[in-house]
Structures are given as structure tokens and as C-alpha cells.
Amino acid sequence: MRDSLDRLAARASDEGLLDVAYATADSPFGPLLLARTRRGLVRVGLPNQDADVLLLDLATRVSPRVLESPAQLDQARRELDLYFEGRLTEFDLPLDWQLSRDFRRRVLRAIARIPYGQTRSYTQMATRAGNERAVRAAGTACGTNPLPLVVPCHRVLRSGGALGGYGGGLPMKEGLLRLEGILDS
């Protein structure tokens, strides 16, 4: 049966019927869910997020043609592995931004440009996205980031240096900031 299923996934991809491919990946914080479209990585699910809920959301908002297909996520998995080992400071993955819109997407694009090992404030991100007063909305954009880790919302802190929140839980945010040398380990 395993062979049949592998053949099916390969053929679905060849025939252009694989709209969303997903796989799980290990991380020091627990299993991640990775999902991509033909355009690029579309969703990263953190360990504390329910994979079934995320997949149902993808089926509803992107396409119900959602198939588990680990081979399609090889590059993303490799880069994340290197990142967690401290050997990769910049992701080189095509991204599909379709799960965020308008102001939130502008905030996330600005976050994607924060260099490894540095932090910015929510106010700075709101300003970059074109509305310096929309600090709370910038926080929401971080909280609903569909591509955490790769779009490094963990590098956004409150003005004054307080950690703020994190979709994957604060211990994970602290862990990532330690990994990047922003917090002392």
C-alpha cells in the first residue's frame, strides 16, 4: 500500500493536481508542519498548533487538493535543519504570501527583511508598513503570521525590549532569540 500511495503522490504532482503539498519536520521545539503550493512555501505550523486544524484551513482557503508529499518539502526542511543548528542565517525559499493581505502582508514583508540576530519593535514594523500609528495591527500581523521562522516575527519585540507575544509560545520565542545570540544563553 505504501508503494501505491507514493506512486499516487508523484503522479498527482506530475499531472498538476497537487495544489498543496505538506510534510512534518522535526525541530528542537517539537514537530513543525510545512506546506507549499506551486508558488512556494505557504504555511509553517508551529509545534503548539494543531496540524489538523491548519490542514483544514489550507483546504478551505487555498485548495482542498491537499496531499502529504514529503519530497516536495525537502528544501524547506533542509534549510530549517541548518537554521536550528545555527549554520544558516538567511532562508532562500520561494514564498507564497496568499494567506496574508494588505497591511498585514506589508508588515510581514518588512519582517522578512530583519537580519538574523537583530530585533525591531512593533512600532518600527508599523512604520515600515506605512502606518506608524497602527502598532496594534502590526502586532496582530505578527500573531497571525502564516510563515513563522522563515518570516522571523520572533525578531519583533515591544519598544523598550519586552518580549511581546509569540504564536508558538513565549519559551519558543526565547529559544529562538537565544539561538540567534540576541538573548544570552
Add this chain to the structure above:
Amino acid sequence: MTALPPFQTLIDEHAGDVMAVCRGTVGRSDADDCFQETFIAALRAYPKLQDGGNLRGWLVTIAHRKAIDHHRARGRRAVPVAEVAAVTVTDPEPDGDIWAAVGTLPPKQRAAVTLRYAGDLPHSEIAAALGCSPEAARRSLHEGLKRLRKELA
């Protein structure tokens, strides 16, 4: 109307049943082709499916259609050979004898028995898949079972 779940859910939950229907209708050696054709056709049609309510029945019905396609294609491909090689097929599954006997039934009885017992479809859905009345589906099933009982006695 029920929202469509991720297609992977259909595979996780129903791949075994679809494979059983394929084995029952086209036989073990061609079952994987039937299985692939079924899920590719389902995947192609899936986003336009109106209702995610009875996905299992929908898949089994597609499998049945693919089995018919397979039999037709096979009829066209058939070439006369001088001698048929004697091959003994050993079946590792406990139900092997039964499904081998199912394979010898006339097409309609074979389909009715497979859809009922491998596909677990009710009479009304078997009738829809076979394109006949529920009464005729019931009759095909009954005749098929009678013949099997005799065969396996």
C-alpha cells in the same frame, strides 16, 4: 453541505476500501492501476464536488467506473495466444478463495457483490453505480451470493 476536508483525509480513511473494491472487480494484478486511476480522477474532480457528506460512497463509485473502463480497455487489448501459461497464484490473504470466486461471477453480479461487501455500499448506491434500479441491484447481489455459496460449498 459539508466542507471538503483535505484530500489526504480521503486517502488516509478510504484507501484500503478503494483497494478492496479494485481487487474485487479487476483482480489482484491490475488492482493498483485501478486504485491509481480512481484517486487521480477523484483528485481532479474534488474541488468542484458540491458536498463532502458521503466521500466514501463517492470514491467507491468512481472505483467501480474505473473498473468498467479497465475491463473495456482489456477487451480491446486482448490478443489471441497459442498457449496460456499455467501460473499458480498463491494468495496470502485469508479471503483469497472468496475473492477468486467473486472474480468468476458474471460482471453485474461481481460488481454488486464487490460494491456491497468490499465497498460497503447500500443497495441504493449500488444501483446508482450500476445504472439500474435498486430492485435489480438487489437481484444481482442475491444471484451472485447464491452462486458463490454453491461455488465455495
